[in-house]
Amino acid sequence: MVSPGELRLIDTLTEKDAFEPEIADNGAVSYPDVTRLLDDADGDPVDVLDRFAARGVLASEFVSKVYVCPECTTEGLQYTTVCPACESEHAIETTVLEHVCGYAGPEAEFDAEDGFRCPDCEMDLQTEDVDETERYVCNECPEVFAVPEDRLWCRSCFAMVPPLEATERALYQYTLTPNGKQWVDRQKAALRTVTEALQERRFETEIDATVTDETESRSVHVLAEDGLMGDQRIVSIHETPDAESVEEFCAFAHSIDAHPVVVTTSGTVEGEVAARAEGSELTVLAFKGSETLDTAYDTVESAGSQQGLFQRLSAALDVPVGKR
Numbered sequence: 001m002v003s004p005g006e007l008r009l010i011d012t013l014t015e016k017d018a019f020e021p022e023i024a025d026n027g028a029v030s031y032p033d034v035t036r037l038l039d040d041a042d043g044d045p046v047d048v049l050d051r052f053a054a055r056g057v058l059a060s061e062f063v064s065k066v067y068v069c070p071e072c073t074t075e076g077l078q079y080t081t082v083c084p085a086c087e088s089e090h091a092i093e094t095t096v097l098e099h100v101c102g103y104a105g106p107e108a109e110f111d112a113e114d115g116f117r118c119p120d121c122e123m124d125l126q127t128e129d130v131d132e133t134e135r136y137v138c139n140e141c142p143e144v145f146a147v148p149e150d151r152l153w154c155r156s157c158f159a160m161v162p163p164l165e166a167t168e169r170a171l172y173q174y175t176l177t178p179n180g181k182q183w184v185d186r187q188k189a190a191l192r193t194v195t196e197a198l199q200e201r202r203f204e205t206e207i208d209a210t211v212t213d214e215t216e217s218r219s220v221h222v223l224a225e226d227g228l229m230g231d232q233r234i235v236s237i238h239e240t241p242d243a244e245s246v247e248e249f250c251a252f253a254h255s256i257d258a259h260p261v262v263v264t265t266s267g268t269v270e271g272e273v274a275a276r277a278e279g280s281e282l283t284v285l286a287f288k289g290s291e292t293l294d295t296a297y298d299t300v301e302s303a304g305s306q307q308g309l310f311q312r313l314s315a316a317l318d319v320p321v322g323k324r
């Protein structure tokens with residue numbers, strides 16, 4: 001099923017390019033726009049995005065990786081290098097001279113007031129007696145070395161961690177696919193059509209309404225009220241209504257004394273849903289495109305075991321208006 005929050009979410013992408021990732025204060029990847037658009041009942045926003053990506057409604061595109069401090073979850077660690085012996089950062093790349101006598105030290109040590117001289121054997125330096133290399137010289141311990149160790153440091157808590165110990169987060173943005181656009185257009189067309197049909201029957205309608213019973217508030221696709229007759233209906237739009245979500249929807253409708261209406265946008269429902277609609281406690285309508293609703297629909301064993309969404313969608317779109 002598509003919840004009102006999910007439909008709100010996907011519909012937003014018909015106007016907006018993408019849902020962009022951010023790193024939240026707790027170091028997790030978050031999508032603030034998505035969190036705002038969804039209802040609490042929709043669950044984890046990242047799970048919702050991934051579910052729609054798996055269905056082909058959304059495309060997830062890799063943006064970048066960021067590294068988060070494993071100590072305090074701050075994003076954006078800085079690169080530095082340290083001495084492999086004492087871990088001090090104060091190890092600086094320096095020109096090191098190695099004298100023929102075996103002594104090696106930073107260039108500055110050889111710089112005597114009256115010329116260049118080995119501080120160890122005190123010989124005046126001759127070019128051919130000296131090897132010059134770039135080395136790291138630690139200022140906190142005697143270590144001299146060619147390659148320092150890599151570290152990332154946190155500007156917030158000053159933790160210093162080996163790069164592989166930083167927490168890696170891959171960031172993805174989500175866009176609407178052409179198929180997703182077709183899908184959301186169909187859900188909205190169904191929503192519009194059922195709303196107009198209710199208005200023609202003198203119902204006052206509210207799309208994406210919040211309805212409250214004794215225990216909870218929830219969003220419904222359409223709330224329709226006939227004040228004169230004291231008649232209230234709530235509408236749920238589904239691709240293929242499944243037994244579980246329809247049962248839950250009917251229970252909620254019952255708790256607010258409203259009649260449940262389920263619209264299938266694929267033209268099919270699960271067998272148990274069809275059986276339930278045989279009685280008077282549930283109305284099932286099939287949206288068959290072209291602004292028409294039909295009381296005829298097909299049944300399938302299970303909504304989940306059907307062919308892929310778009311095969312179903314195209315199959316549904318191929319059904320001529322009014323045909324069973």
Ligand SMILES: [Zn+2]
Pocket residue numbers: 083084085086087088091138139140141142143
């Ligand atoms: Zn050191």
Ligand SMILES: [Zn+2]
Pocket residue numbers: 099100101102103118119120121122123
């Ligand atoms: Zn020397």
Ligand SMILES: [Zn+2]
Pocket residue numbers: 069070071072073074154155156157158159
């Ligand atoms: Zn930190």
